[in-house]
Amino acid sequence: MPDDIRRALIASLFGTLPIFAGGVVNSIMVAAIIAGRMATPVFLGWLAVEVAICALRLVVLLTCFRNAARGRPTPTDVYLLLGVCWAGSVGFGAFISLLSGDWVIATLACMSAAAMVGGVCFRNFGAPRLAAAMIVLSLGPTCLAAPFTGEWIMVATFVQIPFYLVSMRMAAYKLNGLLVTTMRAQAENQHLARHDALTGLPNRVGLMHAIEERADRRVALLYLDLDGFKAVNDGHGHAAGDRLLTCAADRLRTLLRSGDFAARIGGDEFVVVARGVDRRQASSFGERLIQEIGQPYDLGQGLVVRVGVSVGVALAPDHGEDVPDLLDVADTALYLAKTAGKSRCVVAEAPAQAAGVV
Known part of the structure; x- marks a missing residue:
């Protein structure tokens, strides 16, 4: 039981x-x-x-x-x-x-x-x-x-x-x-209702529930998008794409600290919530995610693929407390990471600073 x-x-x-x-x-x-x-x-x-x-x-x-x-x-x-x-x-x-x-x-x-x-x-x-x-x-x-x-x-x-x-x-x-x-x-x-059926990670509903019940107000929300996933999914089939997503989710779990959690919110998009980290630590964690998740994946039957990952970071309470607000800020930072050449980590600027990213 x-x-x-x-x-x-x-x-x-x-x-x-x-x-x-x-x-x-x-x-x-x-x-x-x-x-x-x-x-x-x-x-x-x-x-x-x-x-x-x-x-x-x-x-x-x-x-x-x-x-x-x-x-x-x-x-x-x-x-x-x-x-x-x-x-x-x-x-x-x-x-x-x-x-x-x-x-x-x-x-x-x-x-x-x-x-x-x-x-x-x-x-x-x-x-x-x-x-x-x-x-x-x-x-x-x-x-x-x-x-x-x-x-x-x-x-x-x-x-x-x-x-x-x-x-x-x-x-x-x-x-x-x-x-x-x-x-x-x-x-x-x-x-x-709260978990993704493919990877077993929390979904968007589970993400919102976990953030709302967090004890530590200071967290970093890292918005991840796999670079090159569409090419794998289109070139090798949806089954290979699903295996890649499952492997990426498993690898993501191994990178979490106690109290952190990860979620898949759709397609090849993942979110990691790291508690008790500042701006510098969040950036360092994002770089580590890029390095580890970007390693080759053995999908079986002799198929080995490699994808990158772009990361956009929002900080609570600096960029808000609610999940939608944090996701919007992190999504904007993620867009800038992709336009800057992909496989990059961008932390959104504090609201008091000029619009932009660092």
């Missing part, structure tokens, strides 16, 4: 505070009512354990929310373990209530445990094994108590409860499968 989907499934287990509060209020209220009716050490101890577990779950949940908002690690394992403990506490309450011989509290405790099962299944179907464990711990103890109630009819729970547990477990896995399938399809559609 892809990491992004796994992270989303884990995040879904936390739910929201209102959902959390509903389950906590119900279980504590039931435990308090029963402990008030049966004020024995075992029931009072159960109430104390229930309150302690729910309080710890609230503290851990708030910690997870706070850490996630700050981009810090969350105590997810502790939160899930406390969820399992909570289910065990609910099941224990049903167990001792059935053994008490008081059918009022037994009914109340078992109704609470049964009501919890539905919520556990549909709230935790992102992790079906967790849901199954919580269902077994919350409702399974009623089967263990049945032989000791003195009522032979309770033996029916040995058929009823396991059947119910299996059904809810299957429902959790089914919902999980549907959710994962939907998330995979959504992720694939988003990838296709």
Whole structure:
């Protein structure tokens, strides 16, 4: 399973505070009512354990929310373990209530445990094994108590409860499968919408999205155009042209630093966005791209071709913040690079300077 989907499934287990509060209020209220009716050490101890577990779950949940908002690690394992403990506490309450011989509290405790099962299944179907464990711990103890109630009819729970547990477990896995399938399809559609099908690089939409979400305001946008690509494409066929574009994209990836990215925005045009570089560094990077991408390409079947690359550079925020503005400035610089003899890098002048390039 892809990491992004796994992270989303884990995040879904936390739910929201209102959902959390509903389950906590119900279980504590039931435990308090029963402990008030049966004020024995075992029931009072159960109430104390229930309150302690729910309080710890609230503290851990708030910690997870706070850490996630700050981009810090969350105590997810502790939160899930406390969820399992909570289910065990609910099941224990049903167990001792059935053994008490008081059918009022037994009914109340078992109704609470049964009501919890539905919520556990549909709230935790992102992790079906967790849901199954919580269902077994919350409702399974009623089967263990049945032989000791003195009522032979309770033996029916040995058929009823396991059947119910299996059904809810299957429902959790089914919902999980549907959710994962939907998330995979959504992720694939988003990838296709933002990436070039031939090279796998981001397309124009992906480029705009990446620049808009950048953390570093100072970036250089390098607009690349392959010199001589049309001759290869026309002289050796579109298949050779596609292989050349794929090879150029692969070579481009190897030249990127951490945090940089490249995109293909159409035909033989590529864009590289380099973060945290100044005018001189952008020019130096452009020259390196010209040198490396201009090396010969072995396209197979004995076909070796060589193309050049012209580069126009725009700087953010000097030449603007928006992608269209940066592309326009870089495109103008690229035109000047081509008219100056191709296989050149031209950095657009700062707006405060006279019109032209350096």
